[in-house]
Amino acid sequence: MKKNLIDLSHISKTFDGDRVIDDFNLTIKENTFVTLLGPSGCGKTTILRIIGGFLKPDMGRVFFDGKDITELPPEKRQLNTVFQKYALFPHMNVEDNIAFGLRIKKKSEDFIKSKIEYALKLVNLEGYGKRDIDALSGGQQQRIAIARAIVNEPKLLLLDEPLGALDLKLRQEMQYELIRLKNELGITFIYVTHDQEEALTMSDTIVVMNQGYIQQMGTPEQIYNEPENAFVATFIGDSNIVSGKMIEDYAVEISGKKFRCIDAGFGKNKAVDIVIRPEDVEILEPNSPKAILHGRMTHVIFKGEMYEMLCVTDDGKEWLVHSTILHEVGKEVGVYVEPYNIQIMNKPTSEDEEAIDPVVYEAEE
Amino acid sequence: MNSKLRNHLIAAPYTIWMIGFIVIPLVFVVYYAFTNDANAFTLDNVISFFNPIHFKSFVKAFKLAFISTFICIILAYPIALIFRNSKTKKSSFIIYVFILPMWMNGLLRIYAWLTLIEKKGIINLILSALNLPNINIVNTETAIILGMVYDFLPFMILPLYNSLMKIKDDTLNGARDLGANEIQVFTRVILPLSMPGMISGITMVFIPALTTVAISYMLGGGLFLLVGNVIEQEFLTTSNWHLGSGLSFVLIVFIFIVMGITNNFTDKDEEINIV
Numbered sequence: 070m071k072k073n074l075i076d077l078s079h080i081s082k083t084f085d086g087d088r089v090i091d092d093f094n095l096t097i098k099e100n101t102f103v104t105l106l107g108p109s110g111c112g113k114t115t116i117l118r119i120i121g122g123f124l125k126p127d128m129g130r131v132f133f134d135g136k137d138i139t140e141l142p143p144e145k146r147q148l149n150t151v152f153q154k155y156a157l158f159p160h161m162n163v164e165d166n167i168a169f170g171l172r173i174k175k176k177s178e179d180f181i182k183s184k185i186e187y188a189l190k191l192v193n194l195e196g197y198g199k200r201d202i203d204a205l206s207g208g209q210q211q212r213i214a215i216a217r218a219i220v221n222e223p224k225l226l227l228l229d230e231p232l233g234a235l236d237l238k239l240r241q242e243m244q245y246e247l248i249r250l251k252n253e254l255g256i257t258f259i260y261v262t263h264d265q266e267e268a269l270t271m272s273d274t275i276v277v278m279n280q281g282y283i284q285q286m287g288t289p290e291q292i293y294n295e296p297e298n299a300f301v302a303t304f305i306g307d308s309n310i311v312s313g314k315m316i317e318d319y320a321v322e323i324s325g326k327k328f329r330c331i332d333a334g335f336g337k338n339k340a341v342d343i344v345i346r347p348e349d350v351e352i353l354e355p356n357s358p359k360a361i362l363h364g365r366m367t368h369v370i371f372k373g374e375m376y377e378m379l380c381v382t383d384d385g386k387e388w389l390v391h392s393t394i395l396h397e398v399g400k401e402v403g404v405y406v407e408p409y410n411i412q413i414m415n416k417p418t419s420e421d422e423e424a425i426d427p428v429v430y431e432a433e434e
Numbered sequence: 435m436n437s438k439l440r441n442h443l444i445a446a447p448y449t450i451w452m453i454g455f456i457v458i459p460l461v462f463v464v465y466y467a468f469t470n471d472a473n474a475f476t477l478d479n480v481i482s483f484f485n486p487i488h489f490k491s492f493v494k495a496f497k498l499a500f501i502s503t504f505i506c507i508i509l510a511y512p513i514a515l516i517f518r519n520s521k522t523k524k525s526s527f528i529i530y531v532f533i534l535p536m537w538m539n540g541l542l543r544i545y546a547w548l549t550l551i552e553k554k555g556i557i558n559l560i561l562s563a564l565n566l567p568n569i570n571i572v573n574t575e576t577a578i579i580l581g582m583v584y585d586f587l588p589f590m591i592l593p594l595y596n597s598l599m600k601i602k603d604d605t606l607n608g609a610r611d612l613g614a615n616e617i618q619v620f621t622r623v624i625l626p627l628s629m630p631g632m633i634s635g636i637t638m639v640f641i642p643a644l645t646t647v648a649i650s651y652m653l654g655g656g657l658f659l660l661v662g663n664v665i666e667q668e669f670l671t672t673s674n675w676h677l678g679s680g681l682s683f684v685l686i687v688f689i690f691i692v693m694g695i696t697n698n699f700t701d702k703d704e705e706i707n708i709v
Contacts, residue, residue: 144614152607156605217608217612
């Protein structure tokens with residue numbers, strides 16, 4: 070059983086009268102890779118900065134390893150942060166940057182030297198010690214920022230969108246590096262990002278946030294396969310979200326037709342939302358016995374690893390379809406979805422869920 | 435038209451300006467400095483730097499310039515730091531209020547000081563009204579230093595503020611995160627990163643203070659001969675252009691030495707070589 074490392078209890082934070090975080094509770098276990106995922110302005114960075122000590126919550130307590138650290142300044146916390154834009158000291162070379170924390174702690178120069186060597190090796194930048202910060206690429210700077218943090222042997226490493234400024238290929242490389250680092254160091258990572266792919270790749274646990282509230286918390290598989298509400302479903306990957314009716318346990322009505330599903334306990338004839346991932350929409354010949362809905366293909370875009378297509382069913386509903394098999398525009402087709410690919414969600418009841426506006430996260434950065 | 439030729443044409447007015455108003459006058463200064471009335475080569479003008487009166491004027495000018503530059507740093511740094519940290523729209527406005535006097539004629543500003551600090555000046559009027567002892571600083575070194583500080587303070591605030599504004603919040607947060615307390619953040623991060631601004635502030639305050647004529651003349655009541663006053667007298671009163679040029683030449687050499695020393699302290703790629 071892993072110990073709780075971080076406990077956020079009833080945290081609230083207001084900026085200029087704007088309540089960013091309201092009664093936020095989160096527990097993070099030791100030695101896990103936790104990602105706070107959400108659109109800009111969802112409060113994920115605020116949470117990270119509250120843990121780091123750079124922001125004080127208006128209400129609530131922060132516990133670290135069982136101790137209340139709410140009032141502790143950042144320099145007294147046993148954790149380190151890797152900032153969004155590296156935040157390296159431009160007036161020092163690589164070595165002095167890495168040594169900064171250790172010199173503050175008055176470690177011996179021999180110890181510091183061995184630590185620098187160890188850290189540079191860990192981030193694959195051996196021999197870079199004497200270089201100027203300006204002489205490094207973005208990816209190298211980010212590795213130094215990580216090295217600078219981990220030489221202090223924190224129990225917890227906070228990473229604030231550290232890969233945001235890197236190009237795609239470098240970002241993917243760094244994702245694997247971070248996973249390796251986490252495994253080698255055996256410490257807890259709290260990672261903030263708005264990039265769902267990054268979150269799915271690296272995390273043990275994903276915390277999906279919107280408008281200061283946790284929308285869902287779970288493993289990447291749970292978040293992707295069993296989104297609990299429409300926000301999570303649309304934010305994590307593409308999806309078809311349709312209204313429907315739960316006829317009874319294990320049977321749901323979509324577009325007036327009965328589909329079998331694997332969910333139960335919603336009650337009879339209850340209105341629900343249904344999430345179906347585009348890769349789970351099966352396109353069949355129109356006369357196939359499996360076909361439940363019928364329609365016609367209207368758009369096709371070639372995306373490289375698959376075709377992205379639109380199919381309009383007879384009731385006028387549009388379905389996003391991902392498939393490696395091409396179905397040409399105008400073709401009459403049948404549509405089928407496997408029971409385990411149908412994810413049933415309750416219709417939103419709280420205002421917070423309804424406040425979900427797709428424009429908010431499409432318009433960011 | 436090739437682009438090189440075009441660039442030369444665009445640069446032409448500035449080249450003419452530079453030659454006409456900077457290079458040629460300097461050549462004249464050097465020529466006069468190393469000749470005498472008979473137009474014969476001589477080192478006497480330059481060597482007269484060692485004449486006790488001249489030497490004293492140099493020492494005094496350096497001393498007052500040094501003190502006022504130091505006071506400017508002490509006054510400007512907290513202001514610049516406060517404005518950097520406040521980060522509101524107001525702060526850039528207030529910074530402009532601080533440098534507002536820069537837009538007024540320097541002589542007028544000195545006159546204003548004179549009316550403030552003279553024996554029957556405004557400050558003493560107020561002190562008398564409050565039954566407090568009067569101050570008597572006009573025609574003293576204190577008055578000159580006050581005038582210099584007032585005159586040149588904006589030139590220290592502005593570059594300091596600019597260089598402090600360039601420091602990102604996360605750079606400071608990073609230092610805190612790594613265990614530095616507020617004093618250590620200041621000494622190890624803020625101070626070194628603001629050096630370029632401080633150096634350009636120093637050059638922009640120290641050199642005008644060193645060469646001032648008006649401030650020492652008006653607030654010192656002519657009792658304190660700074661090197662600027664000596665040179666002015668040689669040119670305008672005694673009409674000894676050769677001696678005046680000789681001393682000017684020595685002063686220019688000193689200025690180059692000062693700039694050489696200060697530039698040594700800064701990053702090679704900073705834009706402070708503006709003086």
